[in-house]
Amino acid sequence: TSSGSGGLRTPIVAVLGHVDHGKTSLLDTIRGSAVTQGESGAITQHIGATAVPLDVISDIAGGLVDPDDFDLPGLLFIDTPGHHSFSTLRSRGGALADIAILVIDVKDGFQPQTIEALDILKRTQTPFVVAANKIDTIPGWNTQEDGPIQASLDAQSDRTRERLDERLYSLIGELSDNDISSDMYWQVRDFQHNAGLVPLSALTGEGIPDLLTVLMGLSQRYMKEEMEIDTTGPGSGTVLEVTEERGFGTTLDVVLYDGTIRTDDTIVVGATNRTIETDVRALLQPRVLSEIRTEKQFERTDELSAAAGVKIAAPDLDDAIAGAPVRVVRDQTLDSVTDEVEAELAEIAVETDENGIVVKADTLGSLEAIANTLQETDIPIVRAEVGDVAARDIAVASTADERQNRAILGFNVDVLSDAADRADHEDIRVFQDDVIYQLVEEYEEYVAEIER
Numbered sequence: 043t044s045s046g047s048g049g050l051r052t053p054i055v056a057v058l059g060h061v062d063h064g065k066t067s068l069l070d071t072i073r074g075s076a077v078t079q080g081e082s083g084a085i086t087q088h089i090g091a092t093a094v095p096l097d098v099i100s101d102i103a104g105g106l107v108d109p110d111d112f113d114l115p116g117l118l119f120i121d122t123p124g125h126h127s128f129s130t131l132r133s134r135g136g137a138l139a140d141i142a143i144l145v146i147d148v149k150d151g152f153q154p155q156t157i158e159a160l161d162i163l164k165r166t167q168t169p170f171v172v173a174a175n176k177i178d179t180i181p182g183w184n185t186q187e188d189g190p191i192q193a194s195l196d197a198q199s200d201r202t203r204e205r206l207d208e209r210l211y212s213l214i215g216e217l218s219d220n221d222i223s224s225d226m227y228w229q230v231r232d233f234q235h236n237a238g239l240v241p242l243s244a245l246t247g248e249g250i251p252d253l254l255t256v257l258m259g260l261s262q263r264y265m266k267e268e269m270e271i272d273t274t275g276p277g278s279g280t281v282l283e284v285t286e287e288r289g290f291g292t293t294l295d296v297v298l299y300d301g302t303i304r305t306d307d308t309i310v311v312g313a314t315n316r317t318i319e320t321d322v323r324a325l326l327q328p329r330v331l332s333e334i335r336t337e338k339q340f341e342r343t344d345e346l347s348a349a350a351g352v353k354i355a356a357p358d359l360d361d362a363i364a365g366a367p368v369r370v371v372r373d374q375t376l377d378s379v380t381d382e383v384e385a386e387l388a389e390i391a392v393e394t395d396e397n398g399i400v401v402k403a404d405t406l407g408s409l410e411a412i413a414n415t416l417q418e419t420d421i422p423i424v425r426a427e428v429g430d431v432a433a434r435d436i437a438v439a440s441t442a443d444e445r446q447n448r449a450i451l452g453f454n455v456d457v458l459s460d461a462a463d464r465a466d467h468e469d470i471r472v473f474q475d476d477v478i479y480q481l482v483e484e485y486e487e488y489v490a491e492i493e494r
């Protein structure tokens with residue numbers, strides 16, 4: 043995906059939606075079609091992402107995308123598991139993703155994580171298209187494998203068409219209930235104010251040509267200027283995950299959205315209440331499938347340019363946190379880069395109150411999202427941190443006098459066993475959920491109960 047200095051970088055596309063609505067299947071099918079069309083070499087698997095170049099998109103979209111009409115190099119898709127907090131997808135000043143696909147199962151409709159995804163897309167003002175997925179499950183569906191949606195629609199009986207339309211209009215209704223005006227993508231003129239719906243099946247591939255066409259069109263039309271970056275400048279990225287890797291210790295899975303990163307670069311990374319400065323020991327990319335039989339899962343690369351997903355191995359990464367910024371130190375001094383990372387961390391940091399509840403979350407972005415929700419509901423927070431619920435969190439909660447403050451909200455985190463014992467002993471209520479508003483609701487119900 044590197045494209046030399048002053049080039050256009052690849053737009054970053056986040057795939058979001060409720061658990062099991064088909065995000066991974068959608069990307070699998072896009073990867074699969076590229077492979078069947080003999081373009082496997084052209085698709086590159088990144089850490090946490092898949093890069094699909096323009097000519098492959100054009101092949102899959104068959105006639106709908108003419109490469110001559112575009113000068114963006116392709117699309118970089120990031121898969122976000124439904125249980126994982128995609129609010130991690132944050133970069134300086136807002137959303138990491140330039141554009142998003144909100145995947146909704148047509149037979150299931152809106153579900154908790156659909157609403158949560160939509161809230162974050164609205165808050166970060168990320169443009170998105172709705173993939174109305176699993177149309178092949180409509181009773182009587184006559185599949186037109188891998189074709190454009192119009193061919194599929196033409197192949198259905200009137201009754202099946204009606205059944206599909208019912209589902210699609212009910213989705214449009216649910217979107218409207220959530221303050222999003224939308225229509226079938228072919229009816230949408232102004233994509234900045236209306237979300238386009240693309241009916242498709244991740245399983246049979248029908249409608250995927252349309253999805254890719256809409257994404258390319260949107261990116262080209264509205265995002266071209268933002269894609270004009272100095273791809274050779276010092277790299278900037280966001281930590282998606284902090285993981286242990288055999289032979290490498292603690293590593294960072296990072297999406298690089300600006301500039302270049304090289305082996306031996308000095309980087310500054312956000313951690314809890316501090317920054318880490320360290321030197322890149324290795325940049326790792328997944329091996330292509332055919333090579334996976336070799337022992338090593340990753341191959342090393344010396345240099346990568348935005349946009350890309352990469353695993354960074356370096357010393358001292360143990361305290362790094364998901365959602366934190368990563369910056370390469372090259373043209374600037376270490377101090378000024380550290381200041382910038384600190385400023386970014388401060389911007390995400392949650393303001394705490396003298397009395398309130400303890401909040402723990404899996405990433406900085408999700409912590410920020412849950413703190414916003416709590417603040418909107420006037421629930422005070424005494425401590426907000428990334429990480430599992432630990433004994434010291436119970437200790438903080440147990441200093442509270444008011445009963446409603448003797449509580450901990452954990453989003454997408456575990457409760458360490460000594461913490462669980464201590465919570466029992468100290469009579470601290472610990473709430474856990476992987477949907478923010480459900481977590482807050484559970485807590486509110488509890489407060490209502492004790493006030494009764």
Ligand code: GTP
Binds near residue numbers: 060
């Ligand atoms: P999480 O990562 O757990 O959030 O789920 P996901 O959104 O990635 O869903 P995934 O792609 O794993 O699909 C869930 C199930 O739905 C799998 O059994 C898929 O085979 C099935 N599925 C996905 N897309 C389609 C589709 O278009 N049609 C049909 N019939 N099944 C589908």
Ligand code: MG
Binds near residue numbers: 121123
């Ligand atoms: Mg998945």
